[in-house]
Amino acid sequence: MVGLDARLGALGLALGQVDDVRVDLEDVRWSRWRARRATVVCRDVHVNPPAVLVASPVEFRVEVDFADIPELQPVSWFPLTVRLVGSELHVRLHRWLPARVFAVPELPRGVELTGVEQHADHFVLTGAAPVLRERLTFGQLADVVRRLASIHSRTRSDTTSGTSSWGT
Template identity: 90%
Template sequence: MVGLDARLGALGLALGQVDDLRIELENVRWSRWRARRATVVCRDVHVNPPATLVSSPVEFRVEVAHSDIPELQLVSWLPLTVKLVGSELHVRLHRWLPARVFAVPELPRGIQLTGVEQLDDHFVLTGAAPVLRERLTFGQLAAVLRRLASIQSRTRSDTTSGISIWGT
């Protein structure tokens, strides 16, 4: 994890509620794929009894270098186009060549793919889930709340609406 952003207030934290939580990861292994960066944004995060962490909704974004697509032979002078069809990635090296089809590895926790954005040397897959529920043991829940409380204590005041902790 390279970044953690959270919007919290003292009252919300005391009630087990965090407005938004943004987690950034680098060099992520995802099945046979490798992603240079992944970002997960959890909105309206709160704890429901008994020890269930709930976020509604969750947004997911992952950056994959063209060179990290398994079994794809790149030709530098041919234009590459990437298209998402269901849960498959259709990669075409030229408009007259047939597309290579790659099954995108399943995303965790019910996140569904929603789109793809093509850039010069990589593409960005986006996904979302309407609700994420994660059952925690009481020990795990206590650890999460301790971590959030320690982050809260590093802010300038109890009225601080947002914090950013990088390099954690």
């Protein structure tokens, strides 16, 4: 994890409510794929009893180098064309050649792919879930509260609209 942003207020934190949480990750292993960067934004984050973390909605972006897709050998002089069809990635080396089809690794419950952006040496998959619920053990919940409290303790005032904790 290279970044953690959270909008916190004293009252919301006391009630188990955090407006938005953004997590930035680098060099992520995702099944057999490797992602150079991933960003997850959870909105309206709160804890329901006994220990269920709820976010609604959740959005993510995952940047993947073409070279990091197993079984794909990009050729530098042919630009690749990438399309998302359902939960499959269709990569075409040339418009006259058939597309190679790759199943996108499994996503967490309720998360669906929403699009793909193509760049010269990588692509970005985007996805979202209307609601994400995750049951936590009390140890995991204590860790989340500890991290949020450490971010909150670095806040200059309760009226600060955003707090960042980089490198945690």
